[in-house]
Amino acid sequence: MAAARAAGRDPAALTLLAVSKTQPQAAIREALAAGQRRFGENRVQEAAAKFPALRADYPDLRLHLIGRLQTNKARDAVRLFDVIESLDRPNLADALDAAMAREGRRPDLLVEVNLGDEPQKSGVAREAADGFIAACQARFGAALVGVMGIPPLEADPAPYFAWLAACARRHRLGVISMGMSADFEAAIAAGATEIRLGAAIFGARPAAA
């Protein structure tokens, strides 16, 4: 990828997540046919409707949950997703721990940080992030693989991306999921290991989404 090379980064070290929320199965099948294997969805129910059939045809598909997870859907999420990027509060950690024990399945986990401390957004507050990440590492061990974040809409994203990358380094976490269609180049320059692209891959979503 040009943006990775421009930032002096190895494109092979960068994971591209195709964000397929609101996209029909046909669009996802096109991406699969083109070789894409990692997809991100923000709702458990929507993913449950679309992905089991796709997984049957593409067993190497990897599905990431990138949206807020309610504790009562933790068990469905553990069953369905390979990576859960929205671990952001202690009661969700409890629910995921219990669900993983019951299902005998351990998805990779990322702690989501609310980079702009915006009340309407999910994610653990920045000042609570270190403590929460340490607690999750103690509890989940190697299943806790990284951090995820979304900078505030109107701001220069660079300092927020730099903060998240430094946070990952402090905790020796390898996965840094940051950067969307509008700001992935800045995210790559700041050290993203995974970018999450929806519109840039599938085109604009319907306004309702």
Ligand SMILES: *Cc1c(COP(=O)(O)O)cnc(C)c1O
């Ligand atoms: C929708 C979404 C994306 C993709 O957004 P685009 O602007 O379409 O690239 C990435 N991350 C999260 C958490 C999302 O909800």
